[in-house]
Each structure stands twice: as structure tokens, then as C-alpha cells.
Amino acid sequence: MGRRLRGEQTQRDIYLSLMTEEQAAGLLEMEAEERDEEQRILYCQECGAYQKWRAVPEERRPLIRRREIAEGMSPDEVQMAWGRPARSEDITSPAERADGHRRLLWSFNPRTDAEGTTYERQVCFLDDRLLWHKDFHDEPSLWQRMKWWQK
DSSP states (O other), rough: OOOSSSSSOOOOHHHHHHHHHHHHHHHHHHTTTTOHHHHHHHHHHHHHHHHHHHSSSSTTTTHHHTTTTTOOOHHHHHHHHHOSSSSSOOOOOHHHTTTTTTTTEEEEEEETTTEEEEEEEEEEEEEEEEEEEEEEETOOOOOHTTTTTGG
């Protein structure tokens, strides 16, 4: 099954996850001005968020609402479930690139300490399909593992 995050999200949350900061600010401003739902939906259509959600296969929508991801999802679907990555890297090897493939690594929830920056979650896409995901949140850091003798 998929990797689970906190609570179920609303349609609004999903649209906001697909928007740029500027677009999201526009939607929030419309809400503050108490514009009607039809105007907000039209705005989401203008931003492209509405169409991206409508393109999600029906069987994947409950996963996204529960903030879960699963192998085979597109980058848009992962972004709907988990939000924008803190970091995105093209890690395509020369051999993969020569064969016409593309591999992306997305990292979420950065943590910085004396050891440097680490990420709580990572996902890897191959040709715009989720290949694997890893949650490091509950794993001890290298420093914590090295201090086993102090316990």
C-alpha cells in the first residue's frame, strides 16, 4: 500500500498543493473576500489545478485524499498527496539518458543540524512514474547510531 501522512485533505488542500505560492495567495484572497465557489473553481481551472485533479484515475483519488502515495503515481499525483518537494534533483545516469529515460529524486521535510541537512522523505521517479519512496522520519541519524555505546 502507500505511505501515510497526517489526516485527510480537502479538495481545497489538493488544489493549493498544485499551485505556485502566488496562485495560492490569489485563492486565499478570494476566500478572504468570500467569493462564491463558482469563482474559486474558475480560478483553479485558470491555474490548471482543477484539470490535474480531474485527470487522476478514480481509484487513486482516495489515496491522495488520505495523503498516501503508491508506486506508479505521476509527479502531479505525489505532489497532490505530499505537497511540493523541498528539493528536486535529476539523477538520471548517462546510460539511462542515452536510452531516453529520466530519473528524478524528490526530497521532503528538510532537517538541518550539526551533521548537515537531511530529509524525512524521498521519492524517486523513473519516466514520470513513482518507482520507490522512503520515509526516514523514524530512523535514527548516523550520529545517533554511532552513539549506541552510551545507552
